[in-house]
Amino acid sequence: MTNTFAKDVLAGLTAEKKYLSSKYFYDDNGSRIFQEIMNMPEYYLTDAEFEILSMQSKQIIDALNFSQPFNIIELGAGDGLKTFKLLEYLLNNNIDFKYVPIDISQEAMDILTARLKERLPNINIRPKVGDYFEILKVNKESDYPSLLLFLGSNIGNYKQERAVELLGLFNENMKDGDKLLLGMDLKKNPISIHNAYFDKHGVTKRFNLNLLLRINRELDADFKIDDFDFYCHYNPDTGEVKSYIVSLRNQKVHIKKLDAIIDLGYGELIWTELSKKYDVPEIEDLAMASNFKVNHNFMDCKHLFTDSLWEK
Ligand code: AVI
Numbered sequence: 001m002t003n004t005f006a007k008d009v010l011a012g013l014t015a016e017k018k019y020l021s022s023k024y025f026y027d028d029n030g031s032r033i034f035q036e037i038m039n040m041p042e043y044y045l046t047d048a049e050f051e052i053l054s055m056q057s058k059q060i061i062d063a064l065n066f067s068q069p070f071n072i073i074e075l076g077a078g079d080g081l082k083t084f085k086l087l088e089y090l091l092n093n094n095i096d097f098k099y100v101p102i103d104i105s106q107e108a109m110d111i112l113t114a115r116l117k118e119r120l121p122n123i124n125i126r127p128k129v130g131d132y133f134e135i136l137k138v139n140k141e142s143d144y145p146s147l148l149l150f151l152g153s154n155i156g157n158y159k160q161e162r163a164v165e166l167l168g169l170f171n172e173n174m175k176d177g178d179k180l181l182l183g184m185d186l187k188k189n190p191i192s193i194h195n196a197y198f199d200k201h202g203v204t205k206r207f208n209l210n211l212l213l214r215i216n217r218e219l220d221a222d223f224k225i226d227d228f229d230f231y232c233h234y235n236p237d238t239g240e241v242k243s244y245i246v247s248l249r250n251q252k253v254h255i256k257k258l259d260a261i262i263d264l265g266y267g268e269l270i271w272t273e274l275s276k277k278y279d280v281p282e283i284e285d286l287a288m289a290s291n292f293k294v295n296h297n298f299m300d301c302k303h304l305f306t307d308s309l310w311e312k
C-alpha cells in the first residue's frame with residue numbers, strides 16, 4: 001500500500017479506540033463544507049479573526065518593528081481572503097512587502113491569486129504550492145525580515161506534543177527577528193463553543209460524515225452514511241473540543257482497497273478531530289515550549305479569539 005491516506009485509514013479503523021485524522025476532511029467537497037462552516041453565525045472564529053485583522057492592522061504592523069521591504073508568508077492560506085484587510089492596509093500605506101501564500105492545493109492558490117490581483121492590483125504576490133518547510137528553508141536565506149502567518153486556529157487541531165513539534169520547526173526555519181502571528185481560539189462561555197461545533201443545522205455533522213464518503217470513493221468501501229451520526233463534546237477544564245463519528249448499529253464495513261472488514265459496535269466512536277481552546281497562560285507556555293516569546297495578543301473586542309504575535 002503506497003498511499004498514506006490508505007495506511008492511516010487502516011491504522012485508525014483497526015486501532016483499539018478507532019480514529020481518523022481531521023487532516024483528511026479537506027477533499028474538494030470537504031473544503032466546500034468548511035467554507036459553509038466559516039459562514040455560519042455560530043462559528044464565531046472567522047468573524048472574530050476578521051475583526052482583529054481589519055481593526056488592528058496598524059498595531060500589528062507597528063509591533064513587527066520591521067525594516068522595509070519585508071515578506072509575509074502565510075502557511076495554509078487556502079483560497080480564502082483571511083488576510084485581505086491586512087494586505088489592503090499595507091498597500092494603502094505604501095509599505096513595501098511581498099506576500100507569499102503557501103498551500104498544498106494548486107487550485108486554492110490559483111483562486112486566491114486571481115482574487116487578490118483583482119482586488120489589490122498592486123500587490124506583489126508569489127504563491128507557492130508544496131511542503132511548508134521546503135519553502136521556509138529557502139526563505140531563511142532571504143535578506144529581508146519575514147512575518148509568518150498561521151491563522152484560523154489551525155494550531156488547535158494538533159495535540160500538544162505535535163503542536164510543539166510543528167511550532168519548533170517553524171522556529172528553526174525563521175531568522176533572528178522574524179515573527180509569527182498565530183491564530184488561536186480562546187476559552188470562553190462553554191455554550192458558545194458547544195454551539196459553534198454542534199451546530200443545529202448539522203453542517204459540522206456533514207463535514208465529519210463526508211470523510212466516510214471519501215473513504216467509500218477513494219478506497220472502495222461501503223460505509224452506509226445513515227448508519228452513522230456525529231457527536232462532539234467541549235471540556236472546559238482542558239479546553240478541548242473532541243469530535244466523533246458514531247456507529248448507530250452493530251455493523252461490518254468492507255474496505256475493498258485495504259482488503260479489510262471493519263467491525264463497528266452499536267454506539268462505537270471514531271474520534272475525528274481535536275479543536276483546542278487556550279487561555280493566555282497556556283499561550284505563554286506553548287510559546288515557551290517551542291522557543292518563542294509572546295510579543296502581544298491581538299484580540300477582538302469580545303475577547304473570543306487572539307492573533308498572538310510571537311518572536312524568537
Ligand atoms: C480548521 N480548524 C481550525 C477548524 C476548527 O475549528 O477546529 C475545523 C472545524 N471543525 C469543525 N468546525 C470547524
